[in-house]
Amino acid sequence: MGTGKNIYGLLAGLLEHPGEDIKIKAEQCIKALADYPQYPPEIAEELKKFQKDLEHIPLDDIKGVYSYTFELSSDFTMDMGYHIFDGFRRSNSLAAIKGMYMDKGFPFEERAGGELPDNLPVILHFMSFTDDDDLLKNFRETFLVKALEKLQKNFERNKKNLYWHVINAVYRIIDKDVKGGE
Numbered sequence: 001m002g003t004g005k006n007i008y009g010l011l012a013g014l015l016e017h018p019g020e021d022i023k024i025k026a027e028q029c030i031k032a033l034a035d036y037p038q039y040p041p042e043i044a045e046e047l048k049k050f051q052k053d054l055e056h057i058p059l060d061d062i063k064g065v066y067s068y069t070f071e072l073s074s075d076f077t078m079d080m081g082y083h084i085f086d087g088f089r090r091s092n093s094l095a096a097i098k099g100m101y102m103d104k105g106f107p108f109e110e111r112a113g114g115e116l117p118d119n120l121p122v123i124l125h126f127m128s129f130t131d132d133d134d135l136l137k138n139f140r141e142t143f144l145v146k147a148l149e150k151l152q153k154n155f156e157r158n159k160k161n162l163y164w165h166v167i168n169a170v171y172r173i174i175d176k177d178v179k180g181g182e
Helices: 005-015 022-033 041-056 059-071 087-103 108-112 120-129 133-156 163-180
Strands: none
Touching: 005 022, 005 120, 005 163, 022 041, 041 163, 059 163, 087 108, 087 120, 087 133, 108 120, 120 133, 133 163
């Protein structure tokens, strides 16, 4: 059983700056999860809660929540290296991640839209792009799952935030892939 590679790309879409298509993206993500029985049903439930929140909140407010959550507080930043490295080690990690993208021919500059290499949606897009399973396995285990665990813990204090559901789902998918993906 492969890992949910196209799921990564769909999740990335939920974590990018929300646009008119956010509800469609949520629907696609929930539908796609049905094809991956290795992920427990609670993950789809989390995304359905996010979807339900989207029904009741105007897009402008969702955008506001997004900016307030991910852009104004370092505790909730999606620049993943921030959660596990400081200063010098973080800049080394950024360079290493960017190098990994270049090695694999990932169009970083156009995908990132000005974000850093360790930005979670960018990472998720890369993970759905590359076919190098060993590289992904190593990257998930040594970097991504640790950073996501910190971010998810920070979000536990902030469960009223609609993005808690998405972060929790992403963490649980990556955690499952690390513990028993293949």
